[in-house]
Each structure stands twice: as C-alpha cells, then as structure tokens.
Amino acid sequence: MGETVTREDKQAREQKALREMTDRLVADYADTHSARQVEDVIAAAVGRFEGHSVRDFVPILVERIVRRQLSGTPEPTEFVAAEPVSDEPTGAGRWRALVSPPWTVRKLALPLGALVVVAIVAIVVGTSGTSTSPAPAAAAPTVIRGVVGSEKSAFFADPKVVYAFARNGIRVEAEPAGSRQIATSVDLGKYDFAFPSSAPAAERILRQRNVTAKYTPFSSPMAIATFAPIADLLTRAGVVRPGPTPTFDMGRYLDLIAGGKQWDQLPDNTVYPVRKNILVSTTDPRTSNSAAMYLAIASYVANDNTVVRGATAEEFVLGKISKLFVGQGYSDNSSEGPFAQYLSAGMGPTPLVLCYEAQYVEAAAAGRVTPDMVLMYPSPTVLSRHTLVPLTPEGDRVGRLLTTDPELQDLAAAHGFRTDDPARFSKVTDANRVPVRKDVIDVVDTPAYDTLEHLLDGVAKSYN
Template identity: 65%
Template sequence: MSRVTPGEAADTVQREELAMRRMTESLVEDLSDNVPADQVTSAVGAAHHRFAGKPIREFVPILVERIVRTELADPDPTVRVPAPATTVRATTPDPDPAPATAPETDGERRSLVSRRGVLPLSIGAVTVVAAVAAGVILLPGGADAPAAETPVAAATTVRGVVGSEKMAFFEDERVVKVLADNGVKVEVEPAGSRQIATTVDLGRYDFAFPSSSPAAERIQRQRNITAKYTPFSSPIAIATYRPIADLLTAAGVIKPGPVATFDMNRYLELAGTGVQWDDLPGNTTYPVAKNILVSTTDPRSSNSAAMYLSIASYVANDHTIVRGATAEQHVLPALSKLFLAQGYTDNSSEGPFTQYLTNGMGPTPLVCIYEAQFVEAAGAGRIKPDMVLTYPTPTVLSSHTLVPLTGTGDVIGKLLTENPELRRLAAEHGFRTGDNAQFTAIATERNVPVPADLIDVVDAPAYDTLEHLLDGVANSYN
C-alpha cells in the first residue's frame, strides 16, 4: 500500500473541511423553517465527531448529512451530493437484492427531474461505497461498528452523449480521477449538437451535453425536463493563417490589434457577390480561383455551424435578430450561399479544425471553430507560429448546456458546475467557466491573444426561428 504524504493528507483535510462547510450551510438553509441554526450546527458537529480517526474520508460529509437529516426529521431530504437513501446493516450480501429505492424507470426519473429541477440519488452502489469507505456501518439508533468484510462496489457508471469538442475534456485522466473521487465513472460518446437534439436515441444515456442552449432547449421540450446546467461556454471564432490574415486585412475584413477581429459585414459583402481569392488586389500569396468562404460544419447536424448562421443572419438582417417569417425569408438566400458553395462539410466541429491543424491553408484558409479548440490545441503544442485566431464582430457565445436525463446525469451536471477542480480543468481545455482571470491567464501562458471580456456578442435567434433558418438552409441542399 502506498503511503500518504503530508501534503496529500493536508489536501484531504482541506477538501473535507470545505465540503463540511458547504454541507452545513446547505442544511441550515434547508431546515431553517423548522430547526434553529445552532441546533443544526451542533448536530453536524456531533455526527462528524463519530467519524474521527476513520481511514478514508471522501464520503464522510455525505454520511454526516444523512445522519443529521435523519435525526432532525427533515421531511424532504433532497441533498446536494449523492447520499445513501437508507441505513446500512452489516449483513451478507443478498445474491438477488431488491431494487434500490431510486425511481425504477427512466420516465419516473425524468419526471422527478422536471418537477424539482434536481433529483436526490438513492443508489445502492453509492451507499455501500460510502459506508465501507468511511470505515463504519450505520446501525439503528445512530450507533456505529467496525465495517464488515464487504467488497467495495465499483463507481456508478454514467453515460452521456456530448459535442465532439468536449471529448478531450472527458478523456483527460485528471478529469476521470476527480469524477472517480466523487463516486462516478463517466462514459461519453460524441455527436453533433443538432444530432443530439434531433436524431440520437437519448433513452440510452443519463445526460445530453450539446454545445448550445437552443439544442438543449429542444431536448428539454421534447422530454419535458426543466433542469439544465451550463458549466462552461466558448465564443465562435475564425481561425486562419498569417498570409490570409494579411490579405483580408488589406480587403477590410480582418482588423488587427491585440485581439484580431473579423468584420462579418464586410465578409458578407465579398461572399455575397462571389469575390474569389484571386480577385483580391495584389494577391500573390494565395491566388486561388475559389470563393472567399469560411469553412464550417454541416448546419443540419452541428452546433458550430448553427452559431455561425446565427451571426450571419443577424448581420444580413441589418444587425437585428431575425424574428418572423418575413425576416427569415429575407436572409435565407444570403445564408444558403455561405454553406452551399463549401461542398462536403463534417458533422462535428472536430473535423474542420483537424484539417486546419494538419493540412495548412490550401484547403482551409478560413475555418469556423470554438475559441476553446484553439486554446486547447495551443496547450498541446499544436498551434504553429503562422496560425491566427480572430473573433467575428459580432460573435455568439456558445453555452455548453447539460440536460440531465436521469438522476445520475443530474449529479454530473452539479459536479461540472460546482467542483472547483473540474472548473479549473475545463479552463485548461479552453472553456470559459465564468472565472475570466483564470481563463485569460491560461491563454496568455499559451501565447493566445483572447479578449478578457466579450463585448460584441449577440444572442442566437429564438429556438423556433433558428430551426426554421436551419431547415431552410437544409432544403437548399436538395
């Protein structure tokens, strides 16, 4: 057995103290109508003392909360962390155990999520892990005894479908460890965000994690779910190369500065009139007979293309968010041109960005990406000196929104939103988590100029309008 260093022991103590403080504050708030605050804190202290000297500490706050809620007879013990639903006896495992007290069907679990916004976990595996890890077995009357020789159950497996740009985050060993420390193992599969909202069989998953709020809203509507989490976000950006940036600077599209911007109004003028690269005056670096177009994903399946379409529709509609059938029909011809002339497009944002990183400016002189992809690639040493990140003016903030489909999915949403280590790791993967100082420090360390505060940001059209625009573009392919 490996020895615990003094530093690791101190970290464990600090984490437990922080968890205990948060849990105590939560209990005081939840029980304030019926129990004085000093009685709650006193009960917490007494329950915590019963675990003094126990070897493994991760689940102590969970067990303390359960004890206090039981002792103070909370009529609605909705907890903010996974907690055992019943006390545990030191008995021989039942070879054919009865079902746990959690809802038995996905429908029942989703119903609870939609009514309350959160779902208390009552998972037998977590109960056994918590009790055994704490080194005690809870008995009637609150007494404790040495743990029985019961095997520790495996972490609860939670399955999700996510936008491809988040795969590297979930596959990061550090992320896997933090989730495991919280009793869960997450298995994810990638899909385009609009695919997640329209064609993916969500009955196979515990959570859906598309890359935008419109896609999440569609899922919520279809499945009658009100709960959602937005742990991080990323603005749409345009990646290019220094020679292309110089050409477009002369053409009035790119405006250099501490953070380069990409003038969408000027770009739409060039794209709308069919200007080609070899039409640009003095172009000797990229004299190609191709239309000046930003490479995107497929708007019929991918969120990044839908967000790009949102920006273009705003500019094409005289810098006004598109509303109503008349405005939709007004902008559709210009929007369709931006996609039809591209030829083949990928279903997820990973495809065109990988081409950008590996194939040079020949096939992809301009590519629509998430800012997070560029910042993450810089951390991996994949950004070359001639690669340039620009920000469309205006841009759209893509809010990565998790929709819990089951109770365990709800736990993942809470962890991603509230766990400080997961938030820090998300920032390392290029996502904005609300801590601008943390994000800009990471980007600066990687020599990626980013705006600390996003100012020229517009909202995507309303859910129904965006669907009409996407369907209109899709119909133009036929």
C-alpha cells in the same frame, strides 16, 4: 516559524500526486490494460482511504495497491510495522496507536519514513478481524452515460477529468455526436444526460423530454482560425481589422460574398492565388451546432444587425446566407473534423475555419498551434453556452459536479472553456501565451429556438 499548511493545501497536493500517478500507471500498463481499466482500479483503491484523516502517504499506498492488482500479485496477508521513536501526538508517534493489534508489530532497523509507510499499509489492508483478512473491496464506481458535443470529447477523455469524477464515485461514459444530432435524431433513452454545445439545442431537448433542469458549467465564443498570410490578405481587402486579436468583420465579409469574389481576384494576392470561393469552412448546419451558431451570426448581420424574428425576416436573410454553406461542398457533422484539418493540413484546404475559441486554446496549450496560426473574432459573434440536460438523477449528479466542483471547473478552463470565474480561463491563456480577448463584448443573441430551426431547415433545402 515554519510555513502553515492548510487542509486545502494538503488536498491539492494529494490530488496533484494522484493525477500524476494516474498518468504514470496508464502509461506503464498500456500494453495489458486500457486506460479506463487502470482508472477504475485507481478509483476503487482511493475509495479504501475514505474517512482516514492521515493522508500524507495515500498516493504512495494507492500506487502500491494498484500495481499489485494490475500485475496479478496477491496482497500480503501479514504486515510488518514498527514502533516510532517519537511519542508526539501529531508526529510519527501517532502511528503506534494506528498499528496496534490486530496487526503484527515487529521492530526492524528501518528508516522512520519507511516504518511509517509500512504502518499505513497495515491500516489500509487490515481489518478489525484477524490479521490475515484482507480489506473488503471498495464499491465499483457508478457508470453514467451521456451524449456530448464532439468538441468536449477531449475533456471527458482526460485522465484528470476521469479521476475527478472517480473521486465522487462516478465513471462517465461520454459518446460524441453533433449537437444538432443530439437534439434531433439521437435516441436519448439510452443516456443519463445530453450535453450539446448551445442553449438552443438544449432547449429543444428540454421541450422533447418535458424537463426543466439544466446546467451551463462553461461556455465558449465562436471564433475563426486562420493563418497570418490570410489575415494580412483579408486586412488589405477590408475584411479583417488587425490587432492583438484580429477582428473579422462579418458585414464586409458578406458584401464580399455577395459580389462573388474568389481568392485569386483579391488585389495583390500572392500568398493564396487559388480559384475558389472565399468561404469560411464550417460543419454541416443540418447536424452541427457550430454551423448553427455561424448561421445565427450571419443572419443577424444580413438582417440589418437585428435578431431575426418572423417569417418575413427569415425569407429575407435566407437568400443572403445560404451560399455561405452550400458553396463549401462536403462538410463534417461535428466541429472536431474541420479544426483537426486546420491543425494538420495547413492553409491549402482550410484558409478560414469556424471554431470554438476553446478548441484553439486547448490546441495551443497542447503545443499544436504554430507561430503562423491566428485566432480571429467575428464581429459580431455569439456565445456558445454548453448546456447539460439531465435525463436521470445520475445525469443530474454529473451536471452539478461540472458546475460546482472546483477541480472540474479548473480542468474545463485547462481545455479552453470559460467558466463563471474569469480568473480560471485567464490563468490558462496567460500560462500558454494564447492571444485571446479577456472580455468578448461584441456578442449578439441567437434567434429564438423556432426561428433558428426554420433558418436551418431553409438552408438544408438549399442543398437540394
């Protein structure tokens, strides 16, 4: 017996073919059309097939329609079809009914597959009127604007993600910004949704906008990206515990910082004998969520492994942790900057870089991680819960789709994020052989929103 092909199998094949076609057309028309223009034309063409139960040739036909439109070639107003040689209701004979008048039917000596394709073309552009009337254009996708944490820029720019939204009649225009900027200084009145990288930043937006709806479609633990020689050096210094996924001991690290150690003062340091402070490179805590998450980790450890609560505890930890930031010099406003430097510049300027685990996994899947690069997990760490706050009903559509659409959830995992289904993330990391922790257990809570704000304000004052 032949293999049974389910409707879900057919849908998956169609989506895969359409994604591959999107990549191909974006590349073919790069000189004359932007990727967004190509994707919009594809979305409109796909919309012309809504409701058609026979889907086998949809990707082929969409590509023909799109190439005609992008090349400025008018669609034909008369179509040639042919009667099939079989009358089986589920076989090619089915096309006889589909290409009956008003379309012109002629017999031609063509292979059956070609005849069926021609027949479907007639279906696509034909109407119930005359044979010379083109089909009405599909409605343009609804444009929905959002401001998102910069670490999600690649996700929203991915043509596969663009297509997944287009299937639902949506075009998302995502503008990047630092997550704390999103919560504190960005004019949210221009957007349909805000999508910072943590629950505390989202909480501030919820308070400001007096809304309660929120979505957390994925998350990512904070991690530290380094290089094998640096990991070995810090292992000898007692800061790193080796293993398949090394552990960066935050308590030992803070002790090292308190003692004012510099890199060239570490014993047996022949790999990085530079005269500068041993600091993890972060973003600017005044604007960026990743630095705020690092502050949450450090404040917990500095407060005798307890979440900071109250003014006394805040003052107690600020003196210990402010130097983690002010000693760095210039810091980027978003996590994209320091991690990009880590990937491109080597360990010279950035021996230790705070990042989202998702950034490292995404880079590894793209082949940008070299054999000497190492991902470490702080002990403890915090989980950055990427939380979308809808500001309009349209923004709510994006939040629901990101949370419930299986294709978008798969694509989030492909970009390194952890969804509610751990199997999605494991599939990506296993396929790309990225050494990550399947279960991140040593996770602590972030301080309450007001406490974290007080700590961030205290660090900001230290810059002066």
